[in-house]
Amino acid sequence: MNDDRTPDEELTPAEERLLALLTLLRAETPRSDRALTDAVLRTARWQLVFLGVFRAVGGFATATVDTLAAIVGIRAGSRGK
Amino acid sequence: MTSDEVLVERTLSGDLSAFETLVERHRDVVYRVARRIVGDDEADDVAQDAFLRAFHRLSLFRGESPFRSWLLRIAHNAALNALTRRRVEPLEDADAGEPDELGAGVHRTPAEDLEVSERRRRLAVKLREIGPPHRTVLVLRDIEGLSYEEIAEVMETPVGTVKGRLHRARRELIEILRRNTYEWELPE
Numbered sequence: 001m002n003d004d005r006t007p008d009e010e011l012t013p014a015e016e017r018l019l020a021l022l023t024l025l026r027a028e029t030p031r032s033d034r035a036l037t038d039a040v041l042r043t044a045r046w047q048l049v050f051l052g053v054f055r056a057v058g059g060f061a062t063a064t065v066d067t068l069a070a071i072v073g074i075r076a077g078s079r080g081k
Numbered sequence: 082m083t084s085d086e087v088l089v090e091r092t093l094s095g096d097l098s099a100f101e102t103l104v105e106r107h108r109d110v111v112y113r114v115a116r117r118i119v120g121d122d123e124a125d126d127v128a129q130d131a132f133l134r135a136f137h138r139l140s141l142f143r144g145e146s147p148f149r150s151w152l153l154r155i156a157h158n159a160a161l162n163a164l165t166r167r168r169v170e171p172l173e174d175a176d177a178g179e180p181d182e183l184g185a186g187v188h189r190t191p192a193e194d195l196e197v198s199e200r201r202r203r204l205a206v207k208l209r210e211i212g213p214p215h216r217t218v219l220v221l222r223d224i225e226g227l228s229y230e231e232i233a234e235v236m237e238t239p240v241g242t243v244k245g246r247l248h249r250a251r252r253e254l255i256e257i258l259r260r261n262t263y264e265w266e267l268p269e
Contacts, residue, residue, distance in 0.1 A: 015251050017265075018251055018267070019223060021200075021258075022219075024197065024201040025204060025205060026223075026224050029109070030112065030116055031112070032109055032112035032125070036104070036108050036128055036129060037104045037105055037108060039125075040104050040132040041097065041100070041104070044136050047137070
């Protein structure tokens, strides 16, 4: 526990008592387990795959739109001549 | 030990094992803070959510504050979102249920162990009765022992605001405990 209590931080007796009570919770250190890490990594991997597919589909769609726009542009240009 | 900043860089270059090390390093504190804010049932979900949010926002981490502060800020926001989603926050009845497991390595009589365990359980329940911003600052300061500066980073507020909130949080919890029939031995 950091004890960077400033001099102006005067505690009342009730606050002192509260801090003593809270040491009960500080002493209890609930721990997560390895399953949390495994779940995070499993989801992260799945999301990376999903994002990869999504970007590929998005890239393909963008390329298609760009190609179509270029074709339409070329035709519109040739009609204008 | 490899620094958090190096692990962040490695993760950003595609090394998922570096992120695994970051999760392993910080999962306990993230879990504890989540548990104190949202309770036992949702702590795992909030902690997972926080790490996944962090994973996808890792490129936004500038290293201006410690990685732990940045991560706890995300965990804090994830916990607040979980509380918002929960329309009515269910509170356990402090006067019901079995006492928690006893702490190991402390020499007390079985009766004293039971008393400490029961007091701890009741206090954890009462802690969840105070408003989320106050609860967070109390958890980060008086239970997790973070510095005022780190709490200010986590809560994205000035240090002065943190100190003010902490003062009000302690007063609020004291009032809650005073209204409780359980004897907390709080002086006037």
